Amino acid sequence: MLKTKILLVGYGNVGRGVIKSIANNPDMELVGILSRSPERVKKEFNAVPVRAMTEAEAFISEIRPDVAILCGGSKDDLPKQGPVFAKLVNTVDSFDNHSRIPEYFKSVNDAALAAGHVSVISTGWDPGLFSLQRVLAGAFIPGARAYGFYGLGEKGGLSMGHSDALRTIPGVADARQFTHAVPEAIETIRRGENPVFQPGDMHTRECFVVLKPGADREKIVETIRSMPGYFAPYKTTINFVSQEELDSKYKGFPHDGLVIAAGSTGNGNQAQVEFRCIWGSNPEATGNVLVAHARAAVRLAAEGRKGAMTILDIPPSYFTQLDRDELLKHWM
Ligand SMILES: NC(=O)c1ccc[n+]([C@@H]2O[C@H](COP(=O)([O-])OP(=O)(O)OC[C@H]3O[C@@H](n4cnc5c(N)ncnc54)[C@H](OP(=O)(O)O)[C@@H]3O)[C@@H](O)[C@H]2O)c1
Incomplete structure (x- = not known):
């Protein structure tokens, strides 16, 4: 099976949750970690190459991930990291400062459109799953x-x-x-x-x-x-x-x-x-939702889509490993 290659950006609670989730998704593969404190990360987890955030561009050229899952904090990290990484690679993040989502969307969208990448923002359970339920209702x-x-x-x-x-x-x-x-x-x-x-x-x-x-x-x-x-x-x-x-x-x-x-x-x-x-575990649950969105982001990018998106813009079948036959037979 051709696996989706994932770069993890930021190693905290949600980052750890993403790593556990990748282990439970056979079509996903963790290929590297970027952190502002790589020595701290290596002490805890060194199964893949871990590099300093300052080496982002070279590291991405080297390992060629399909998508980066951004796990920095919403308050100070993602407003800076979101647009920077949207220029380099397809991204997914869980930015959860609800009142600032419109401006965050715009800054990531500008960067992703210019570079031709897909960036799924603000997913997790809220915003994320709960946003979808509110809109459907x-x-x-x-x-x-x-x-x-x-x-x-x-x-x-x-x-x-x-x-x-x-x-x-x-x-x-x-x-x-x-x-x-x-x-x-x-x-x-x-x-x-x-x-x-x-x-x-x-x-x-x-x-x-x-x-x-x-x-x-x-x-x-x-x-x-x-x-x-x-x-x-x-x-x-x-x-x-x-x-x-x-x-x-x-x-x-x-x-x-x-x-x-x-x-x-x-x-x-x-x-x-x-x-x-x-x-x-909230961070493990958020990690699972992020990984399913990483699968969707890669599929959207393969169709030539680009720019920022949210859970509201993605067909549910793009999140799952199950094929159409299986979905029609057993999940409808
Ligand atoms: N949408 C949702 O439903 C949802 C749900 C849960 C969380 N979230 C969002 O996810 C964000 C991340 O949450 P989190 O719990 O993972 O935050 P966190 O543990 O504080 O981690 C945030 C960043 O801080 C750095 N960090 C973590 N532990 C560190 C340590 N011991 N020493 C130095 N740096 C450390 C890491 O970056 P470096 O590796 O670069 O140092 C990490 O990426 C939150 O801000 C929240 O907004 C969203």
Whole structure:
């Protein structure tokens, strides 16, 4: 079988998830890794050549990947790396800063069009799978309102962005933040009431914080509760724990979520669709979605397509290894 050659750009949680996913997809092959800290990566994983980000162009000419999966952070890395790599190779990324997707799309699209590459941006589960469900629901139930809930299970879902925000507070040694959906809010929608919610109506936030020696506990509580956007609009519980407790009880990257779209058909018959994801590991799940998009990106490029795209632009059969016969016989 001719395998799709994948270059990994950036080695963090999602990067590790992509490597595990490639191992589970027999038509995919990891051919190299680019990182700003190659020595760190080599200590953990050296089954393929690992090079410094500064050597990107030469490395790509040498290993000739079909597609690069960009696993840098959405806040600071991808806005720079996305357009740079779109000039060099077909790309896929999970840029998740929702409000900045239009400008990110434009910068990657300009670079990919000029170079004749395909760049699939902002995929994963949200944005990604959930975006697709919102759009499908809106098309099939005109006028539907779509809601997103995260952290439905007992432990809630680990929010990596909010955990990072806690760790920036002076006096905080380590922290993890679990998001909990408000069950009553979900029930209101399922009853067909279709309400307009404020962010704090739908989710609560639970923080587990390890303090540095001598840290001002009261000040940290105040800083967390008043952090705009992150915690200020939400009912927030703050627990101080030891590093050992944090590492043993709250490890891993579990997350889950639900899209519900609700509206009506005809003359007011209630209509709803729900799509739920449960992930034992958010970065591994995101890695799987990225690898399926890498397969699609290579197929689109082989058809001569170019420019930036999202999950909304790709036929579902392009994501799968299954052929048309199999899809028609068993998956329709
Ligand atoms: N769309 C979705 O559903 C979805 C879901 C999950 C995550 N995401 C996105 O994926 C992005 C990446 O998430 P992540 O959890 O993989 O972030 P992360 O672990 O912080 O990794 C981001 C980058 O930081 C560098 N890095 C990681 N660990 C490091 C360390 N110990 N020392 C020095 N540098 C290190 C790596 O780049 P270098 O190798 O170049 O140093 C890595 O590519 C997030 O920003 C998020 O936006 C999207």
